Amino acid sequence: MTEPVRSGYARPVPSLDVDRILADPNVRIVVCCGSGGVGKTTTAAALALRAAERHGRRTVVLTIDPARRLAQSLGLTELDNTPRQVKEIDAGEAGGELHAMMLDMKRTFDEVVLTHTDPVRAAEIFANPFYQAMSSTFSGTQEYMAMEKLGQLHARGEWDLIVVDTPPSRSALDFLDAPARLARFLDGRMLRLLLAPARAGGRSMFTLVTASFNVFTKVVQKIIGAQLLTDLSGFVAALDSMFGGFRQRAEQTYRILQARETAFLLVAAPEPDAVREAAFFARRLSEERMPLAGLVLNRVHHTAVDLSxxxxxxxxxxxxxxxxxxxxxxxxxxxxxxxxQTAREQSVAAVFTDAFPGVPTVEVTAQPADIHDVDGLRTVGDALSRR
Amino acid sequence: MPGSEQDPRAAWPARLHVVTGKGGTGKTSVAAALALGLAAGGRRTLLVEVEGRQGIAELFETEPLPYEERRIATAAGGGEVRALAVDAELALLEYLDLFYKLGAAGRALRKVGAIDFATTIAPGMRDVLLTGKVKEATTRTAEGRRVYHAVVLDAPPTGRIGRFLNVTAETARLAKMGPIKTQSEGVAALLRSPMTSVHVVTLLEEMPVQETVDAINELTALGIPIGKLIVNATRPPLLADARVTQAELRRGLAAAGLPTERGVVAGLHAEAKAHQTRRALEESLRLDLAELGRPMVELPLLPEGVDRASLDKLTAALLTPQ
Missing domain, CATH: 1.10.287 (Helix Hairpins)
Structure with a gap:
């Protein structure tokens, strides 16, 4: 891990030893994050396959939105939210297993609701148009549900290693921000304001803002109509019973992500946007005291011919x-x-490596064709571990 | 001359150009290049982003854009490109102010988190606000003339574009009547009219092409007018049909006075082979795209990367009849 690597960087960059992470029994979760279009899903799948085949670990890979052919190669023909064993692997004597699943955001949300409330309440919530809108389109729902699913898989204790692919967000940071945002929202002042009149006593600490709240109610009624407001307070009242549970779970998952059993891998391609996102993320992980294991720089070009x-x-x-x-x-x-292209990629990548000289890095050479079978994933796994 | 037959902009007749594409395909650069091209010759265009990424500011190396239309570049022949980063919360306040004269009460709403709440609980509403602002800019007039000759929207990526543009469906679930419904119907009418054109940016790589095909099918089903397929970062057609041998390379290297040792010859040979493999794949992807039956525009790969100077090359390629 301390062996300095070659290449045109201004200073030697420590090289990332993927096998050491995958083989370490204390590492239970690997999170692959980065901006869209950098090969996160392929990287996650290749790492999980390698953990199963080379390191004998019972591994599950949680994918969010895999390319159709890659999903098929993992036997993921439907979005059923349950890990399925991938049979076509060659675990040899190591005895590992690979399971794969695709996240079903809506179903995961439904499960959360069912866990936290009784069936009658749950039915009310499911029928509410706000729930329907929020569970399928709220911009943070996918991130929150990915976290939730990760928490569930972790709690079941069935896996040696969970590899998580993160959603193709606007920004890579959404994965970290969305759960807190959703929890804040569900726990928030607005919801309590809406609930306040319904609560015992009627008088609350919100008197100060009641004036503007009345404006709010009026405006909402004017803009969206009274029916909508009824639906809204119904939704809010139904959710009330679940606030504590929601926040607690988000906090639990956050703590797991801060623990030593987790390894974050940043995935980037040598493009300015992707590298900038990776740098934001690295800064953020360090602020949150979350363990950054290294950077996977995908789709890097090399030349063996020394002619300018x-x-x-x-x-x-x-x-x-x-x-x-x-x-x-x-x-x-x-x-x-x-x-x-090689020269340009090196200078783009240096933006990250100069800012984070201590972050171990591995470069994966661009493949002439896309990956959509287990053999291809194995090749990527070899490239990731520089074998 | 605007309107003349020679005008290359005739190939881009819409007033609202929506540019989408898979993440990483360069849609922000393409949108910026198009805004520059359509502004040439003394026109004015507006380049809009809606995802809070500040991609335009990055590209033009300026301060982060506020929610305010600002001149960001001048185009050939005295044209002007303005840029706007639309923020859903501010758009809602602006909207409330416009229709309900809220003033200070609106700001108070923001303080207690009402705006955040409203746009969170009804996510479709966020998109109506964003597209609503785009519509307003597209149709805005001053002294009887349109303020912008064209508006170019750096839109959400292909995976989200259908939902983003299909505003009525999203809000219809929540708002059965009232101004929100009226507003979203107005936006939907513009988006389905010939004034709008959705362009999809792709690379000659498998996933972006697959997402392009999916997005075209989705938009077609929604009745939203599709413009061009923009194939970004294409390479010159080198070694198209040639079979390259090591012996030939060695002779050529010798003739050019370059080293002819085995490492160089074998290395160049391997690079030529890899290039041809890649090319064959690109050709088959190009055929997949052609099958969609849409006009295609190819933009060159810019080895130096995209900055303000190299954007002009993309602009020139966009406006060159192909």
């Missing part, structure tokens, strides 16, 4: 003049483009 782009392009132009060497000239231009 300028020199190669000049040579190609020379061959054009000479004539008769069309194929070589084009091959040189292919190399020049690769050399330029």
């Amino acid at each position: 782009a300028e020199r190669t392009l000049a040579a190609a132009a020379e061959l054009d003049e000479l004539g008769g060497h069309e194929a070589t000239a084009e091959a040189l231009r292919v190399h020049a483009a690769l050399a330029q």
